[in-house]
Amino acid sequence: MIYFYDGTKEAFLTAFLLAWGDREAVFASQNAQLSLGQTCTFVRTDAAAAKRAEQRFLSFDKESMRDLGTMLRSGDANRDAVALAYFRLLAEKKRPVRGMLADDAVRAADECMRRVGLEIHRFHGFLRFMESASGALYAPFSPDNDICDLVAPHFRARLGGYPFVIHDVKRKKAAVCDGKTIFVAPLERAEVALSADETEWQSLWKTYYASVNIPSRERLKQMRGYMPVRYWKHLTEFR
């Protein structure tokens, strides 16, 4: 049976209970390919059941809900299967399993979470803000994983009272911070009127970028390894 759920933690936990005993269960929350002959069900979240499952998992492993949250942010096509296998193992062992790195399910989950964590870390560095006429800062980006609100707290702490918007242009949503509170809102397109000297600062940054490079030691492969080309579109230094 294929269990379609909406990608939230609660729906996952509801589906997990429904699929208990179904060894053939497939979880799907993104676009899944239906193969002939498979039946499917659309999981409706049952808040009470989800809460029960959550309590159980937390009693096995204090960090389990944080891990689930992280896995469900992954943009990886396999993430539903990875999360299902990992939580089945956890339910079976009834104790933390994260150290069992010789086990396929644990390693897959570990990899999946590591990639989400790595991308958050990367965007702490690779995000580029532009200053709007009102003084608010605006940063468009297009991450692999659904992380705009997970990136935002770092900038709230750092930017003091500045209001800012971190716009995931692919998922058409944004993390908005008024200087204190962060909330997530759908955002299709943003029209930003730039501040008077924004373009000049951008051009100073480009000058800096060009002048610190040592052309005689070109190592493009290494550069692309650290900073994948798919991220370049939103980087000021390449625009």
Next chain:
Amino acid sequence: MFDICKEARYNRGMISEEKLSLLTESAKYDVSCSSSGSGRKNEGGIGNGYASGCCHSFTPDGRCISLLKILLSNDCVFDCKYCVNRCSADAPRATATPEEICELTMDFYKRNYIEGLFLSSAVHRSPDHTMEQLLLTVKKLRTEYRFFGYIHVKAIPYADERLVNETARYADRMSYNVELPSEKSLKLLAPQKSKASVLLPISKLAREKEIFRAENRKGKFLPAGQTTQMIVGASPEPDGQILRLSQRLYRGAGLKRVYYSSYVPVVRDPLLPDVPGGALREHRLYQADWLLRFYGFSAEEIVEDDGNLSLELDPKCAWALRNMHLFPVEVNRAPLELLLRVPGIGARSAYKILEARQYASLDFVHLKKMRVVLKRARHFITANGKFYGAKSDAAVRGLLTAGERAQNAEQLSLFAAENAAAALTGEL
């Protein structure tokens, strides 16, 4: 909410493109770009520390941009033979005002271009004058602009220690350049500098930090410590001598990092070699340095006093081949210290093995799945009693040397760019 915005908008001076180019052009050869080691909090302004460091961009040479590296001035009264800014050189000169540096830092930082400032300078007018200007700049940044991001300041040799100590109250990290690994070479190539002018202030500053900590004084004093930099290949010191100096600096003065910068001949002088220092040698020194800091090796184990590191083999392989009687070790039982000494097993893999072997007895299939690289390691380990390495020591040597040759071109200078990714690949 907008008070800070207004406050920061001093607009007393946006630096010109030309000045920016001149002052960053020669700062770029400074190797350190690390922004790690400081947990400074944002105290009602802009900025904070990022303990693990953070890369904001990468240039086509594969290096990370973390800090805005800039000189306050490139107008030098010293005459170091290897330097483009030496007073006898005919070069365009520029000096920035503290405000220009502050504005630039704030506006770059706010846009998330940089993680902080790396402020250095040529000796402009006099050591004390230069140090005063550096102090003024960082003090302004911290107190007027309320900047709490990362600041690394280069200390000026011969500057009054009171100025240096006060600067340390505002900076996260400071560094004196050791420049050249011996007194003799300094005399020859940097006539105004001496071992005493760099090594002494390094230990003085370390002592000052101790006192600060012991007396529990308020505020901060170089939370990210001191580092230094040496030029390799401009003078004849062997690797053994260089690594012993590094070891002394790590153990004696508590330095966080020693950077090695392979000599680049930008200046022609009969006293200087015409050829660059060689990226491979620099790479080997970083590998050896890594062994000193994270793998429990001593300089004496790595290379003899007057010897050089093997260019053919990485220093860990070379050490293992000299100590074949210790191998193979069983991965399911070997203590961490020994696992770390296995060629090919880096810190990450060693910890993974420690963790995983609590749950299952590991065989080679497990190791492979855990992404432990076995190409070199297999000659030095058994897993569940099985051994898949070459039969004789000579065969091991042959295989390792051949593999290393293929890899060298790829690997060069992974260690120069200090960042999270490089820390992961720093596995030997």
